[in-house]
Amino acid sequence: MNSNNVLIKMEDLTKTYQVGETQVRALRGISYDIRKGDLLAIMGPSGSGKSTLMNIIGCLDKPTNGRYFLDGKEVSTFNKNQLAGIRNNKIGFVFQTFNLLARTTALENTELPLLYSNTPTRDAKKLAMKALAQVGLEDRELHKSSQMSGGERQRVAIARALVNSPSLILADEPTGNLDTKTGNEIMAVFKRLNRENGITIILVTHDPEVSAIAEKVMHIRDGLIETLE
């Protein structure tokens, strides 16, 4: 395998939480490489450690032990500020509950990551309009998130994840709050972004229909990789 193509390298990641007097070992040693352009689904029942793994991959959290490389950088050694920078530049998040700012327009929501990368206002608007066009919302930029349907909101969230041209989009149960038809539309958007734009996408889900579109599926149980498909 050409190491230049490796976007994410996980070496024996563990995560241990202290809950009262007991130690909870959420991750017990995960090693895996994700290549650029992959469309990976991470599956597992609740309590399997998939959320913890997602938080570490998304640079929201740090592993207790083990090394995590993103784009050649060992981010497991980064401090909070550096992690915020990585989240801003390299990662786009899509959440189950959309997590858009209420009473804020689609455009402003999409521009949000650019605010923290010091992109000049005019460029920010241009980039945000482009990202909205990529998810098929070019005419709805001035609609507030509360005036939109669930599917539209998730599209805005995807546009927001795309706007900083990240190396990776991390989607946590992206269709969990949508009906089947809208969920399929959203999955089609992910698939298209992966295929046409070559964006690496990680879907965290327990829904087999979602994981069906993925090229690779990782099953996690009890903090370990159970199977890889």
Add this chain to the structure above:
Amino acid sequence: MNILRTIKIALKALSRNKMRSFLTALGIIIGVGAVIAMVSIGQGAKAEVEKRFSEMGTNLLFVRPGSRSYRGRHGGSSSYENLTEADAEAILENCDAVNYISPNVNSRAQIIYQNKNWNTSIYGTGHDYPIIRNWEVEEGEFFSEQHVKSAQKVCILGSEVNQNLFEGANPLGQIIRMNKIPFRVIGTMESKGESGGWFNRDDVIFIPYTTAQMRLLGINHIQSVDVSAISMDRSAEAMAQIEEVLRIRHKIAPGAEDDFNVRNMSDIAEGASEATAILTILLGGIASISLLVGGIGIMNIMLVSVTERIREIGIRMSMGAREKDILYQFLTEAIVLSTLGGLLGITLGVGSSQLISHFADMTTVVSFGSVALAFIFAASVGIFFGFYPARKASKLDPIDALRYE
């Protein structure tokens, strides 16, 4: 993130809750307004006092008898009766920094004119009193040196007395009775206006001090001497000269205490303006407490706002906001709130100080200094009370914040 954009975001966030933002800022608005209005009242009082004193003449000195003690029992101030006409004349003669004197003998009397009567202050003065006190005669004339020497029964009416007894009729040449003794009115004084409180400077009648001694009080001493120094610069010199002359005349041994007091008008004026300065500080201090309370209001609302927006903070953090960005965002909201409140408060303060001066007939002075101070104080209140909630927001863990319901 640049400052302008941060302010814009803060304004947007505040405008989402317009009513709440306004109520929060109201504490600051009232606080700043109160500080400015209160300080303007204090400074107005100071200006008024200073104006009064300069009207009276800052080269004015007062000589009064000292406090007498007999077998260890002290009388009140001016309890000596040892100041005489001759003392006053010696001051005029021997002190070259002095150009006018007026011996004074004061009393009260019931005044009767035809069917009207009035109780008022009687000032027995020397003929130079109008010059010393910088007080002009309106009609007729003040009594002359001749009137004084021969203790004539002539009088000059203050405008209040004139109004009460004559009600606009010409008083000149009329005879009024003072404790049943007839006096001829030879002049009226211009109005000085009330000096505040119950004391009206125009409620007075002037007669020669000699007449007051003989006819009204039956005494030989005088109660005080008003002295005018040649200039304000020489008033300290005049004071020293007066003390020297009186110590010799009263045969006071070197080292012994004076049996008289000399006061300098500019010292008195200074004391009075110091008193009003304290008033200003007091008023301003009380008003700034409301500003402080307003600040606590901001902190309270900011804390509520942080709790309400934990989810938003989590979203922003996951999009790459650093601790610093979140800190600045909430701090800016607090500062914008208090600064806008401060600006509105200035309007309120200046406006109400004008209303006070218009309706309560008080002098108020809004100075740039008090406005600037109140505004800076308001902005600092925003920083101070906004910091804790903002810091609390910035320290949130992004994962917990995102999961917060």
